[in-house]
Amino acid sequence: MKKFAVLALLVWGTWAQAQAPAATPSSPAKKELVTKVLALQQGAIEQVAQAVVERPALQMMQQASLALQTRVAPDKREAIAKKIQEDLNKYAADVGPKAREQAVKLGPSTIGVLLDEKFTEAELKELIGIMESPVNRKFAQxxxxxxxxxxxxxxxxxxxxxxxxxxxxxxxxxxxxxxxxxxxxxxxxxxxxxxxx
Missing domain, CATH: 1.20.5 (Single alpha-helices involved in coiled-coils or other helix-helix interfaces)
Incomplete structure (x- = not known):
């Protein structure tokens, strides 16, 4: 009897999913609005990528700083600190641009999808108006x-x-x-x- 009940639930669930209306595709106008919001937010998207890149470097820098203070002779600290800083700068210069570029590419499939799902065309237009307002730009600057x-x-x-x-x-x-x-x-x-x- 339990097997029958489970099977019935599975069949009913599958049937219910088939009867549910499919997600309505976005209009070209809405897709264009989402693209515009993403373009206006490109700087913020790049900042997220930069923060992701910098997080492990900052953690290593903190660990290195502690090690320098506790394990390295005082007369060698400055030279070693410079070498570590050079390595960290090289890492940031190498990884940062690639991560920012990748984040911008991922924007439409992540943030864009959420904007499309959660905002109406009217809300996107209003959001763009706010983002493009001179007062908002001045505040951001x-x-x-x-x-x-x-x-x-x-x-x-x-x-x-x-x-x-x-x-x-x-x-x-x-x-x-x-x-x-x-x-x-x-x-x-x-x-x-x-x-x-």
Whole structure:
């Protein structure tokens, strides 16, 4: 009896799917609107690709920074840090453009499909109007300025409370890893090449 019930459910489910209306194909006008939104969002799509490329590099940079402080002799740190930075720059220059190009190519089959499914033609027209408005463009152009202003204030106001916690975290990690304590940091004047007295 159970087998019959399962079989009946499967047959009914298949029949119900066959009776469901097929997705209506998009009109050429709607496809054109989706293409326009994708073109207007190309910069954002490329930024997503760049972030994906940079994520592993930033993680490696953090690990390398810790290793430099804990495992490399102080007199060799600067030279090794430069070599690591050169490798990271080479990686970003090699992988970044390819990833951005691939992201733009994937836009229609990912973001474009979602735009087509979730937005009506009227909504897409309204969205394009917003994206193309001079006020929106001005606001978008100011984003780096906004970020810089906020970051500078945030660092200035939180440095005194965050720095000791970063040092405590670093010491705890070093202790957990059973590594030698990091060498004391050089004063900024020495790092910047100030004349020695």
């Amino acid at each position: 100011m984003a780096p300025e906004f970020q810089k202003a906020l970051a500078e204030k945030l660092v200035a106001q939180s440095k005194a409370s965050v720095d000791p916690k970063v040092k405590a975290l670093e010491q705890a990690i070093v202790m957990h890893l059973d590594l030698p304590a990091p060498a004391p940091a050089k004063p900024a004047s020495q790092l910047l090449g100030a004349p020695k007295k």
